[in-house]
Amino acid sequence: MKLHFQHLRETDNIGDRSCSPFDYFDWGDAAVSDVRNGDTPAYDVGIYGGGKIFGGLSKYAGVRRDKGAVNIAWGVGTVQSFPLSWRYMKSRRSMDLIGSRDFGDKRYTYAPCPSCMAHQFDAPDAPEHDVVFYAHGGKTAKMGLDIPDHIPVLTNECKDLDTALRFISSGATVISNSYHGVYWGLLMGRKTLCVPFSNKFGGYRQSPHYATPENWQSEIKNAIARPEMRDIVRDATYAFKAKVDARIAEHV
Numbered sequence: 001m002k003l004h005f006q007h008l009r010e011t012d013n014i015g016d017r018s019c020s021p022f023d024y025f026d027w028g029d030a031a032v033s034d035v036r037n038g039d040t041p042a043y044d045v046g047i048y049g050g051g052k053i054f055g056g057l058s059k060y061a062g063v064r065r066d067k068g069a070v071n072i073a074w075g076v077g078t079v080q081s082f083p084l085s086w087r088y089m090k091s092r093r094s095m096d097l098i099g100s101r102d103f104g105d106k107r108y109t110y111a112p113c114p115s116c117m118a119h120q121f122d123a124p125d126a127p128e129h130d131v132v133f134y135a136h137g138g139k140t141a142k143m144g145l146d147i148p149d150h151i152p153v154l155t156n157e158c159k160d161l162d163t164a165l166r167f168i169s170s171g172a173t174v175i176s177n178s179y180h181g182v183y184w185g186l187l188m189g190r191k192t193l194c195v196p197f198s199n200k201f202g203g204y205r206q207s208p209h210y211a212t213p214e215n216w217q218s219e220i221k222n223a224i225a226r227p228e229m230r231d232i233v234r235d236a237t238y239a240f241k242a243k244v245d246a247r248i249a250e251h252v
Contacts, residue, residue, distance in 0.1 A: 001248070003030035004043035006062050008051055010034040012137065012157040014164050015115075015180030019050035021074050024117035025241065035062040042066055045248055050075025050101055050113045052179075052200060058090035065094070070251050072097045072244055075113045077179075077200050078105050097247055099240045102203030111240035112205060112233040115180065116187055118161060121230050124169040124188045131220060132171030134164070134181035139197050143177060143213045156181060173223045175216065182208050187230045191223035205233050 005022035009032060022032040033040060035053060038061035040046075046069060048057055054076040057063055063071075071094055078100040080088055092098065099111025133147050137157035140147075147153055154167040156178045165184060168174055174185030177195040183204065185192035192208040194201055195216045206226040211219035 001045070001251070002041070002043045003027055003045045003047070003248070004041065005030060005032040005047045006035035006040065006060075007032075007049055008034060008036070008053060010036075014156050014158055014161055015178060016051045018115050018118070018161045018164075019075060019113050019180070021047065021050075021114040021241070021244075024114050033062060035060045037062050040064050043069060044251060045070045045072065047072045047074055047244070048076065048095075049073050049099075050077075050115075052077040054078050054091050054098075054100075055080075055085065055087040056091075057094055058087050063094065070097075070247060071095045072099075072247065074099045074240065074244065075101045075111050077203070078102050078108055079199055079203055081199065097243060099243075100203075102200075103205045104203060109240060109243065110205070110236055112236050113180070113183060114237055115161070115184070116230065116233045116237055118165065120162065120165040120169070121184075121187050125166065127172040127190070128170045129172065131173045131175065132167060134168055134174060134176040134178055134185070136176075136178040136181070136197070139177055143195070143197055145177065145195065145213050145216070148217075151175075173220060175220065175223070186226045187233070189225055189227040189230070191225045193220060193223040205229060205236070 007020040008016040040062040098108045100108035137155035173191040175193045182194045194208040206229045209224045
C-alpha cells in the first residue's frame with residue numbers, strides 16, 4: 001500500500017508548510033512532496049492538504065489520476081469567492097473523500113487544519129507581552145496595516161513552526177491577519193483578534209473577534225479567547241482520521 005501526501009510544502013509560509021497530516025501521525029513508509037511538483041510517484045492513496053489548495057487540485061502538477069487510486073483532501077479550505085467555480089467543481093469530482101477546514105460548509109465533513117495536533121499546544125508558555133502581532137508576510141503592507149513599535153511582530157515567513165508558536169504563545173492577546181496565526185492563537189487559548197483580507201477567515205470552529213485594517217487598534221480590548229477550542233478541533237481531527245483509516249483499510 002503506497003501512501004503519498006501533498007501540500008504546499010516548499011514555501012516560505014510556515015502555515016502552509018505545517019498543515020499536512022503527514023507531520024502529526026505515524027503513516028509508516030508514506031512519502032510527502034509539494035503538490036506543485038510534477039514528479040509525484042504512483043500511489044494507492046493520495047492525501048492532499050491542508051491549506052487553501054482545494055481549487056488548485058484540478059490543475060496542480062502533482063495531482064495524479066491513477067486508475068484505482070483513492071484521493072483524499074484533508075483540512076483544505078473549501079469556501080469559494082463565487083457561488084459557482086469550475087475549478088472547485090472539478091476538484092470535488094477528483095476527490096473520493098473531502099475534509100473541509102471551514103466549519104459550517106455542509107457539503108463536506110469538518111476536518112480542521114491538522115496542525116492542531118502539534119505538541120506545542122499541550123502546555124503553552126506563559127505570556128510575556130500584553131499584545132503581539134503575527135503578520136502575513138505578503139499581505140500586511142498591502143492592507144495598509146500600521147503596527148506601532150511597542151507591539152512585537154513576527155511574520156508567517158519565519159523559519160519553523162516552533163518559532164511561530166513560541167511567538168504566538170508569548171502574547172496574552174494575539175492579533176493576526178494570517179489564517180494560521182488566528183487559528184493558532186485560538187488553540188493557545190489566547191485572546192485573539194482577526195484582521196481578515198478575504199472570506200477564508202470565516203470558517204473557524206469557534207470565531208475570534210474581527211476587526212478592519214482601520215479600526216483594529218481600538219478593537220484589541222474586544223479580542224476573544226476560546227480555551228476549549230483546542231480539544232474540540234483535536235476531537236474533530238481524530239474523527240476525520242478514523243474516516244481516512246477506514247478508507248485506506250477498504251483499499252488494502
